[in-house]
Structures are given as C-alpha cells and as structure tokens.
Amino acid sequence: MNLKLSENFFSIQGEGPFSGYPTFFVRLYGCNLKCLWCDTLYAREGDRYYTLNVNEIIEIWEKNYSLSPYITITGGEPLLQTAIYPLIEKFLAKKCIVSIETNGSLSLKDLPSQVVKVVDLKTPSSGMAEYNLYENISFLNSKDVIKFVIQDRKDFEFALKKIKDLDLLSKTQVFFSPVFEKLSPKELAKWILEIKLPIRLQVQLHKLLDLK
Template sequence: MNKDSLRINELFYSLQGETCTVGLPTVFIRLTGCPLRCTYCDSAYAFSGGDRLSLDQIIAQVQGYKAWHVTVSGGEPLAQPAVFELMARLCDLGYEVSVETSGALPVNNIDVRVMKVVDIKTPGSGEQQRNLYENFKYITAKDQIKFVICHREDYDWAVACMSEYDLTSKCEVLFSPSYEELKGVELADWILTDQLNVRFQLQLHKILWGDVPGK
C-alpha cells in the first residue's frame, strides 16, 4: 500500500458535532474503508469509493480553509498506514488535530500531539468483540473515550466497562445516544440518576443537518 497517499472519501469544512471541541469550525478528513460494520454506522457511504490523494494534496486542501482544528475520521482512519504521517505533519504545521477511531486497531503509533477519540463498541453495535482493550494503556488525559448507547443494556454494559478499566481516571468519557434509536432524555436521566462522571453529548451536526454527508 502506498505510504505517501491516502484514499479520501471526503474532505470538508463544518462545525465539530461532538467531543470537547463541539461547535468549533473544523476541517474534516474522512478516509475510505472500515473493517467494522456497526449497526448504527452513520458513514457507511465511506466504506468504498473516494479518491487517492498524496499527503501534500490533502494538506493543501486543508490549508485552503481558515480553521485550526482538523479531525481525521472514517470509516476507520487507522486502517490506512499513511494516516500517521499525515497527522504528524498537520501537527507540525500548528493544527489542533483529533482522530476518531473505532478502538479496534492499535493506537500506540498515533503522534502524542493528536487527541484520540476512541469509540468503544457496545453490544448494541454488533461489534463488541472487536474492542482492543490494550488501547487503554495509551490513553492520556487529552484523549476522549466514547460509548454510543443503543438501549439500557448498552448503558449498563458501558457503566461496567468504565468501572472495570477505571476510565474516568484516564480521560474524559463521553456517553452519546444512538441517533434515532435512543431518546437523549432517557440517557440523560440515567446518567443523572446514577451520578456518573461522564459527558453527555448529542451530535450537533445531526441536529443541524440530519444525515447529509459532508456536514
């Protein structure tokens, strides 16, 4: 595989819809391809297609926007080896970089300047068995761990996982309701009832634009 280029499904400018940078103007680099098939996936269109671009071409497109936040997403971005070099080069240029990963591939080679957003797969995702718990060793205080909750069983599982691995001592933990599958108010009530030390989040981009790609 070419280590100087990446297959890009889309590159666009929008507001960050999740994590601690929610609401900030951000350049999104969505890579093509993913080895997982989560039931709630909202970017299945990124499983194939796209254009192969050199790292220089990608960076040039990023520099065309007046934003200093860049999110590398997918698909599963870590499935393409050249992504590590891309993220390091973006950091060298002064960008605040985050990567959204499924947690099914190793994160230890990610540049330490990059904020890792690791999505731990709940049973409702259908891909729970793909979780690579070894990744928790490489989580730092600047990173974020996310659970997408489909139903009460997912919630209970996520709470148990969070406790078993003492995740809130490592970084901020995010609980997000699966879009159009679990009502946000239900998840919010569960969190408050149990007095969890987590951040409840909704997907701002979905609220604003629905399922429109490139938003």
C-alpha cells in the first residue's frame, strides 16, 4: 500500500510525551483542516508530495535510524490515509515506540492500543474548533495526550472549560503549547501556575534548537 509523504526525516522530537528523543518522523501529505496558525502549510498545499509504499518507509528506518525505536507519524492529518494502519503494524512488530499526531477531527477507534496518540483539541484561534471530535476522548488513556495550542487568554479559558466539562485530567495527559511567536512560553507558564492544575507546558523544543 502506498502513502503520500510530505517528508521523512530524523530529528529530536520537540513535542509530546517523548520530547527530547531522537525520532524518525513520517510526515504525511494532506489535511482536512485549515488552522489559521498552521506551521506546516507545505504538508497540505501545492501537491508537494512523493509516494512510498509501506515497505519502503520501513526500509528507510531500518537502514538509517533503527538504533532509535521512536517513530512519529504526523502531517498534515495522517488519519486521512488508510495505509497508515499496515505501516503502524509493521513498526510495532519491530518493537518500535509509535506515536501519531492528529488534529482530533477524525476517529481514533481503529488505531492499535499500543500507539501513543497525541490529539489536538482545537481552540478558537485556530478557526477550526467546530471540528473537534469529542468522542475520541473515549479512546485515550494515561499514556496518550490531549494538546491545546494556546494563542491568547480566550484560548486558555476555552481549554480550561473543556478540561472541566470533559474531565480530561482523569483520563489522559493534558498539554498546553503556546502558538510560536504569538504567546510567550513564559506568559503561558504564569497562567498555568495560577490555576494549579497538573497541566504540562510544552514548548517546541526543535524550534528552540533550530531543527526540523
């Protein structure tokens, strides 16, 4: 089965529960949302993609990066392409630690339980909050992550309401990430400390290190 890729690369994971680990990234092409602050427009616009089959992707990892078991499948929106499922199964069979980064608008029900799911709940500043698929929360556990990308205080208050209304902290990890160059990590840290909830501040480590 073939997949449309925007890129594949090896870098330091800058986000999520495995931040800091050397990771093989498979960035798939195409997205069903148009977030206003999207930082990977090239993964959804202009038909800039190439095609690899599942075995070719596995071979790239095996030949070049297999000393690190960390695999991240991202996008775009990776769940748009059904061939991710055999890809995930092959990585899992090789004892890899697989995470998927998804925009939260498509169902997670068919993902294997071993996959670490990093799921956006879109905030008002994204312009896409109406597409949040809240039933996905039932497919998450303590190893997974709900991520809110925060641009301003309105986003922050929106996220707090969702955390309370959906009882998120009893179900999974919750991360707040500031929109790059829109809200300072220091300011967001102050807000998190004020509310005293076990919410994890996430900065985009790869951007601080000037890495992909």
